[in-house]
Amino acid sequence: MLDAPKSDYVTSKSGRIFEHRLVMSQKLGRPLFPYEQVHHKNGVRSDNRIENLELWSKNQPIGGRVRDLIIWAKEILDLYGSEESNF
Template sequence: MARKYDHDLICDMYRSGKSIPQICKEIGCTSGAVIPALRKLGIVTRSISDAVSMSRLGSKSKQTHGYVFVRTGKYRRALEHRLVMEKELGRKLLDDEVVHHKDGNTANNTSDNLIVITRGEHTRLHHKNKSPALTDKQKMLVTLYLEGKSPLEIRTALGIKSQSFLYAALKKAGIEPRTSRRRNKQ
């Protein structure tokens, strides 16, 4: 005598993402009971590749620089720290928003370690104590300038044709160029 199974229960379990083998194990039957129950309710069963993809949803993988990715669909994955903050905020992140790890550990994706800031703020935060490296010629130029030499004297001494090169090097070194004072012709 054939046993009767709750078709609605089987249907609900399948729709929640459980595979046919998982359903069989939970309710103690064979696939010969589950598949007909699903078909009777008009449910098209997933292919094996779809079932494998469903089983991988939520799986995590660590990538370069230690960032953790979470599988969110058959061919989709997302950075875990962004998902954590989107859940915390209750909305998607804006295009100009970046999630920053306070402790610098890109694998630590707890909400208390994450903060949402703009791209500009993030760039300033990571580069605030870094000054760009000067070439030897630029260092010499800055030294002469700080000794009080005029831009013309510096350009002549170093064989620089462009005055814009001189001012760009000063700006790169964080030095505000002296303004020249012109006398009014009377």
């Protein structure tokens, strides 16, 4: 955990943030959404180099009407874009 009370990327009231979440927020240029997680590709939680981090989203429908799933997919593309190399 890092103390960063003046950082625009910290969303906690304590002003603390996990380093890997800060690194990803800085790459994205925005705070992470509550449903976003940052995964360490090599499993080493102390390795917070951006090339070792992946953005994961817990925001996904369990199932539903195809029409609703298409709307959801368009919202995801609007939010993240279509270039998977960005993440």
